[in-house]
Amino acid sequence: xxxxxxxxxxxxxxxxxxxxxxxxxxDDIAEMFEVPKETVYQWRKKRIGPPGFRVGxxxxxxxxxxxxxxxxxxxxxxxx
Numbered sequence: 001x002x003x004x005x006x007x008x009x010x011x012x013x014x015x016x017x018x019x020x021x022x023x024x025x026x027d028d029i030a031e032m033f034e035v036p037k038e039t040v041y042q043w044r045k046k047r048i049g050p051p052g053f054r055v056g057x058x059x060x061x062x063x064x065x066x067x068x069x070x071x072x073x074x075x076x077x078x079x080x
Contacts, residue, residue: 023060026052032066 029050030037043049044059050069052059 023055024063024066025061026059029061029066 024032026037026040029040033040040049044052050061050066052061054060
C-alpha cells in the first residue's frame, strides 16, 4: 500500500483494521463518529470526548486513546 493511499484512507476503516500510522484530526474524529466537527470541539471543551492534545495551534488525537475511549463508552452502555 502506498503512502498516498494510506493518507486518504477512511479513518473508520483504518481504526478497525488497527492503529493508523498517524495522529487523528478533529475532522477524522467527526467522520469516524458521524457527528459535526463542532460536536468534536464541544466534547473537548466539556472533557467528555476522546482525549486530544495540542500540537501548536492544532488538536490531534492518539488513535490508541480514541480506541480506549470507545471501549470505555461501550462498557458503560453495556452496563446500563
